[in-house]
Amino acid sequence: MASKSTRLGRPPATSSAETRGRIIDVARRYFAELGYEATTNQAVASEVGITTGAIYHYFDSKLEIYKAVLDEVQDRVYKRFGAAERSADTFVGKIEAVLETAHELNNDDPSLARFLGASRIDRRRIGELASELGRGDARRSEFFENIVDCGISTGEITPGDRAAVLAYIHAFTIGLTDGLSHDQRDHRQALDGFKLVLEGKIGRAEPGAAQWSEEVSAIR
Template sequence: MVNPDAPAPRRRGRPPHTKSSETREAILDGARQLFGERGYAAVTNKDLAAAAGITTGALYHYVESKLDLYLLVHSDMQQRIYRRFQVAEASQSTFLAKLQAVLDATHEMNERDPSLARFVGVVRSDLRRHPEVRERLERADAAREQFFVDIVECGVATGEVDPDDVGLLEEFIRLVLVGLTEGTSESAQRQRRAIDSVMALMRGTLVDPDPSGARPPRHHRDGAADDPEEPSRPR
């Protein structure tokens, strides 16, 4: 005779959909933290399962290998970052304004979730060290590069960028992004100063190539310039 008060037997296999979605998010968040702190090679499947609060066996219900999980974390990171970048970029119509908006979005995301920038930084070193990672991520990196190429092309269309300087500007932006993720992402204050200095340099207000000439007005983050009639502060 069956006891109606007895607990139902536990079902094997993949958890129900709601719990499955929550577990998948926990796996991605925990893996992003671990990979960002230690890099691909130093993280084990046991570490990844523990970070998500599940067993190693349960982890294999969601991913087939550590590499597959690394790729999922990378894909999730790209979607989060570039969805935000696209919104920021589309809100402006000039090259400088688009670049400012994207860099501001970078800073806001880093303040909200520093693990994103840490993971972006560690991916670059993992690409150099692990051929299996590099082979799988080459296509994603190409898509990322195209996003910034498009912003530079906007500058050509608006007349802000000389077509002959497109290659130089693309390398400059690439260098800026590497610096923001690898050099300043651990300090929100330093990253903010770095972004402000980059934009001041781009607008020609950080360094005066002709000290004897008139200095261009300084622009603020909102794009407004200082009043040219306002007396300059002592330096």
């Protein structure tokens, strides 16, 4: 009986904040691997070491857990991305720094990218997730818009190519997250290939410092 009582509420010798953080960590892995619908509060609670009922001391519903996971993932990713972006002064430098950080994050914790990839699939099937993921889309768009605007100010990008460059970055980063986060070698090769395009080394007899806008125009 004593062993059962210790499972009520949070695990012994842990704080409420620690238990909440553990729920988020475990739920992120489940959402990443199984998706929203197949993930159950019971499974998450069992791995955390609490009862299913106790999970409601921390979150009102599975949707609330999902929101917390999304916020935590976004905060972790963009804290690192922001530091990387600030480390360079050019468009090419900023993008390369951010992509290297994405590779490091994927190596450190693959569940981050897998969760984001799974979330985009879930959004198309589950209406209640759409508004939450819309917030994440807006954050990503604003982040990369600022980098592209830096490129315009430095002369690396012509203003007329702004939308095309943003669309290209969006397509690449989504593909990197959704399609290659499971394999670090493929992830690395894709990044290296993107860098070759950034640096104007694709389709040139003598690689040079071509304007990014010229590369975009060649691709379109």
